[in-house]
Structure formats: structure tokens, C-alpha cells
Amino acid sequence: MRARIAALMVAAAGITATMALPAAAVTTGAGTTAETGTTVCTTVLNQPCVWHETDGAGVVGVAQVTADPGQLTIVKVEVRTQRAWGSPWVTAASATTYAQGFAKAVTPRVVTEDLKIVCATAGPALDVAQQVTTCTNPF
Template structure:
């Protein structure tokens, strides 16, 4: 049990570190220009929470993947469950994407994964609480 709590604490610390500098509940956060990490945020709406992300692409001839997920946690220590997601593959300068709205009373986190579509080992994930 202690190792499980320690693992959870480490996961929360990692997520907190990854999300420093991102803005929650902002329509367009001021994200540092990055071609390696997606900028991710939550948008409240009348229908619930919408996950949103943006990623600048480095190589406009190479397809880039951007995936955004809204995840909930039903109880402390339980795994996060994806309840809404969207995926886009394109070769444009900046990719922007949102998920369908989710109405929930559970803890919510939004995560975005992005990188070259043909090289999953180069993908980077960024989350915000």
C-alpha cells in the first residue's frame, strides 16, 4: 500500500512538473513556442469541460499527430479514464484541436500528445489539471 501511495505521489509530481507554465480554464493560454511539446488547457463551457491543445510543427512536409484527451478520476488512487478525445494528423504550421464537451463532477485532467505521425518514439505528452 505504501509503495502504491508513493507511486501515485510520484505521478502527481510528474504531472505537476509537466504542466508548470500551462494555463487551465483559459481560452488561449500564452504557451511558450515549442515544436516538441503540445500546449494544453481546459476550457469550461455551458456543456461541460472541453480539452484543447495546440502544437507548432517543425517540418511542414512531414505529417504531425496531435491527440487531446479529457480524463477523469472516479476516486483518489484510481486510474485516469479517457472520456473524450480527438486526433488530428496534418502537415500545417500550427495544429489546434478540441474535444467534445464532458460534463462531470469527477477530477478532470486534459492531456495532449503530439509529434511526427510516423515516429511515435518522438511523441511528447503534456497534461494540465
């Protein structure tokens, strides 16, 4: 029971921290990507924090998740592209990591002029029903 209360308090603190951010920040799932390109992830158990890193050579998708240290955790991150508005999103690169507790995954670099989005699914590896998917805004 104490663990559940602690988890709720952590979730509430994460929501409160997100609400206190400046208006220039963009919320992406459980994390926040600042305009400067640095990413600060609030700690919400089993909620993926997802962002992209861009340079002249392309874009990579990054996701991480914090979980109970004894939990087998999965995090899968995908960079998806869309050729034209309304067409389906196609996975251009993906990466999956399994770990005890904290897990992080980084996709291979994608080079394209198409519209992109980064999505991550994370949570307990042995309980698909508790896994959560979060995506960035298209860029």
C-alpha cells in the first residue's frame, strides 16, 4: 500500500513540475523538451519519456522509462515518417531495450525530408496491458 501511495505522489509531483514549466517548453509524454535541445524527463513510473535529436546528418529517436528496480522493463522507440498529409505513418527505424528497472533505447539515424514523429512504448515487459505509448508532435 505504501508503494502505491509513493507512486501516486511521484506521479503528482511529475504533473505539478510539468505544469510549472515555462510556456516555451513542449511537453512530450512524461518528459519535456526545451527549446535549447536539452531534455528533462520527469520521473513517472512506467511512463516513457520520448524525444528526438537532430543534426545535419539526420534524426534519431530516444526514449527512456523509469520503473521499479526489480521489474523487467521494455522500452521500444520508433521514428515514423509520413510522405504526404493523410498518408499512413511508416516506421523508418526502431530500437528495443529490455532491462531491470530503468531502460533507454536509441534508434539508428534516419535521413529524410518527410514529416517525422517519434513514438515510444514502455512499461512492464511481462504485462502488455500496462505498457504505455507516447509520441512527440510531428516535425
